[in-house]
Amino acid sequence: MAAEQLNQSECNRSRVMRFLYNNGVSSRAQIAKSLGLTPAAITKITAKLIDEGLISETGEIEGARNRRSIGLRLDPERFHFIGVKFARSLIQVGLFDLAGNAQRIWVDMTADHPSIGDAITSLKTLIGQIMARFSTVVAIGMAVPGPYLRDCGHTAVVSSMQQWRDVNFPAEFADAFAVPVFIEQDARAGALAQQLFGDDGARDDLAYYLIGEGVGLGVVERGRTIDGARGTATEIGHVSIDVNGRRCDCGNYGCLERYCSAVAIHKALDEDGGIVADSDTMTHIEACEALFALAADGDARALELVRHIGTYVGYGLITIINAFNPRRIIIGDIVSHAGEPLLASAMRVVDDRVLPELAATTSVTLSDLPTDAAVTGAAAVAITAFLEQPSRFADIARRRRGD
Amino acid sequence: MAAEQLNQSECNRSRVMRFLYNNGVSSRAQIAKSLGLTPAAITKITAKLIDEGLISETGEIEGARNRRSIGLRLDPERFHFIGVKFARSLIQVGLFDLAGNAQRIWVDMTADHPSIGDAITSLKTLIGQIMARFSTVVAIGMAVPGPYLRDCGHTAVVSSMQQWRDVNFPAEFADAFAVPVFIEQDARAGALAQQLFGDDGARDDLAYYLIGEGVGLGVVERGRTIDGARGTATEIGHVSIDVNGRRCDCGNYGCLERYCSAVAIHKALDEDGGIVADSDTMTHIEACEALFALAADGDARALELVRHIGTYVGYGLITIINAFNPRRIIIGDIVSHAGEPLLASAMRVVDDRVLPELAATTSVTLSDLPTDAAVTGAAAVAITAFLEQPSRFADIARRRRGD
Ligand SMILES: [Zn+2]
Ligand SMILES: [Zn+2]
Numbered sequence: 001m002a003a004e005q006l007n008q009s010e011c012n013r014s015r016v017m018r019f020l021y022n023n024g025v026s027s028r029a030q031i032a033k034s035l036g037l038t039p040a041a042i043t044k045i046t047a048k049l050i051d052e053g054l055i056s057e058t059g060e061i062e063g064a065r066n067r068r069s070i071g072l073r074l075d076p077e078r079f080h081f082i083g084v085k086f087a088r089s090l091i092q093v094g095l096f097d098l099a100g101n102a103q104r105i106w107v108d109m110t111a112d113h114p115s116i117g118d119a120i121t122s123l124k125t126l127i128g129q130i131m132a133r134f135s136t137v138v139a140i141g142m143a144v145p146g147p148y149l150r151d152c153g154h155t156a157v158v159s160s161m162q163q164w165r166d167v168n169f170p171a172e173f174a175d176a177f178a179v180p181v182f183i184e185q186d187a188r189a190g191a192l193a194q195q196l197f198g199d200d201g202a203r204d205d206l207a208y209y210l211i212g213e214g215v216g217l218g219v220v221e222r223g224r225t226i227d228g229a230r231g232t233a234t235e236i237g238h239v240s241i242d243v244n245g246r247r248c249d250c251g252n253y254g255c256l257e258r259y260c261s262a263v264a265i266h267k268a269l270d271e272d273g274g275i276v277a278d279s280d281t282m283t284h285i286e287a288c289e290a291l292f293a294l295a296a297d298g299d300a301r302a303l304e305l306v307r308h309i310g311t312y313v314g315y316g317l318i319t320i321i322n323a324f325n326p327r328r329i330i331i332g333d334i335v336s337h338a339g340e341p342l343l344a345s346a347m348r349v350v351d352d353r354v355l356p357e358l359a360a361t362t363s364v365t366l367s368d369l370p371t372d373a374a375v376t377g378a379a380a381v382a383i384t385a386f387l388e389q390p391s392r393f394a395d396i397a398r399r400r401r402g403d
Numbered sequence: 404m405a406a407e408q409l410n411q412s413e414c415n416r417s418r419v420m421r422f423l424y425n426n427g428v429s430s431r432a433q434i435a436k437s438l439g440l441t442p443a444a445i446t447k448i449t450a451k452l453i454d455e456g457l458i459s460e461t462g463e464i465e466g467a468r469n470r471r472s473i474g475l476r477l478d479p480e481r482f483h484f485i486g487v488k489f490a491r492s493l494i495q496v497g498l499f500d501l502a503g504n505a506q507r508i509w510v511d512m513t514a515d516h517p518s519i520g521d522a523i524t525s526l527k528t529l530i531g532q533i534m535a536r537f538s539t540v541v542a543i544g545m546a547v548p549g550p551y552l553r554d555c556g557h558t559a560v561v562s563s564m565q566q567w568r569d570v571n572f573p574a575e576f577a578d579a580f581a582v583p584v585f586i587e588q589d590a591r592a593g594a595l596a597q598q599l600f601g602d603d604g605a606r607d608d609l610a611y612y613l614i615g616e617g618v619g620l621g622v623v624e625r626g627r628t629i630d631g632a633r634g635t636a637t638e639i640g641h642v643s644i645d646v647n648g649r650r651c652d653c654g655n656y657g658c659l660e661r662y663c664s665a666v667a668i669h670k671a672l673d674e675d676g677g678i679v680a681d682s683d684t685m686t687h688i689e690a691c692e693a694l695f696a697l698a699a700d701g702d703a704r705a706l707e708l709v710r711h712i713g714t715y716v717g718y719g720l721i722t723i724i725n726a727f728n729p730r731r732i733i734i735g736d737i738v739s740h741a742g743e744p745l746l747a748s749a750m751r752v753v754d755d756r757v758l759p760e761l762a763a764t765t766s767v768t769l770s771d772l773p774t775d776a777a778v779t780g781a782a783a784v785a786i787t788a789f790l791e792q793p794s795r796f797a798d799i800a801r802r803r804r805g806d
Contacts, residue, residue: 226624240718242647319642323637325631325632353655354655355550
């Protein structure tokens, strides 16, 4: 019972932290009113948060009816987070503040390492160095390609990350550092980043449609991600768009991922050698970027291929709308760099094939987060955990500072 | 703030009601321990619930360490609920107790009415009569075929309920009776019924796969239904299994519903006149039941068609697993009556095409609720509302009894 009551208090502290996170400097009265807390409760909660160094008082601010009151704020620079994004060909590591601003990004090409074991050792060394230099780091988030089986700790299909199939992520990383590590499917991490750092509006009902080396989806429904019983829900990349279509590594046929991932685009370019010269010597990302650059320059065949891919991106949008009905869909990762022609082509399919009532009330945009959005998602996983259990991380911060 | 605190109290009362609902007679200490409530809080909450006539004390029960204590119980017969299920060809109305037991079922064939307006008038009269006779009725639940646009109150595609397209359900029914009316998409209502009344195990992570005149899905994830921004999430019937497939009324191509609904089966029977004689003179339900009866008797062509339909049911299962990853999937409504041969054929597809890790941990069964499961879902919608706001319905019950 004591544990549960502690959780209840931590839950209220978390709500106050979230409120300040989303609304900036606010008075106790404003917070209490919005969250339905009594004056006694808000006094107690904020006193503990101040004592823990999680929030601080600012000068006086303008309150209701011109009354002035003390402001409270969350300092985004006081706590830092490491985000790690795993993809087939590279590992990105970023240092972030609480607001999701990247302080620095490191990129490690897996091809530079003789083995996965070596890549992991190198990653651990890098994280250790960052942590030694920044004692403000309190948590690490990792984003891995789905399907990621949460309970047994490994990725399951990995058409985009074959070599990593045998890695048990929690066993490898959970206790490797002095701070907790949180692991999440990459598109779900992207959805959390959009919820925390993205545009205002529909923060609580959105989908992040990741089209990179794999195709994934993260959905936030009424403020929470849809996870599924084993953490493998919203695997749109392996929902079939044609039950008689191309065979996929997951066992299914006609998986969306086989038609519009960066890997599928690269394959199409290699098969038709004429659009991007020497595409077979390029990485998937390079091949895609070369195609998109040609299309942007008006190359007719490149543009035709981009539009063709956009049609498949559109088929995915239709499934997302009919299966999850989010208010906003944000398309991100490598393939979103194709920009307007791709989006226009996808939206033509949506307008043709989705109920008009739904098409009219679903916004579809390309990601507006900076280029490093992928690794930002990994940080968002850690920051979400921080906002859920602020006191736990205040303890960790104290320990890290050596208090 | 007062309103919020009221909600907090109502929320705790709701948790106690849910606990008694799921666990039967329990002591205050057992409830308090499970829900993390203090002795003072549990005393206050249960006193109010007893005072409102929602729960009552039983004799002494055996407690921990052989200590005896007073039991508390929820009386399932004290409150009654009306469930109404709309389908293309019929309206079912049922009177239910709190445990989901049908006291009586009425069936109204829409074909017996000259117009939809007439069918609605007839339905209102019937409900009025039931309410006059049973003063214990405190809420009405209605289940309508999806996609149901919650905010504008009408069904959107209605390939299974064309004539009802212009009916605004809340406008028509919300204030028509002395008790509140709750309207929900039919498969989601079925999922709530499975959560409330179904087998034990995985109550909080399940999917109800409705294959009737339409094909629908309801998903309960961590105890809550997945609804989407406008209430049209989980519309599996309109997720395409072949983007170049059959055109659907919703605008999409290759919608699952076009291949394995009762309507699609009836069409296949009419086109191949040899399997079920005179199928063109039958209703959809009659045609399907005739087919399933022949298959059960070993008719080779009937069995072959049932297996063929089962394959498409299987394609739907794959999408459900990859999109929602529920722990349990329950197949219900007309087409589930095909029984084992259909399920076996569907499971062959699942075993072939789903990741072994997921196939092994997803149970798929035919609905074990009685034949009237459909209308039971409608009642579950009302009962869910009752358990969420018990005090509200205690007031209604008092008013209805004339206290
Ligand atoms: Zn696949
Ligand atoms: Zn459709």
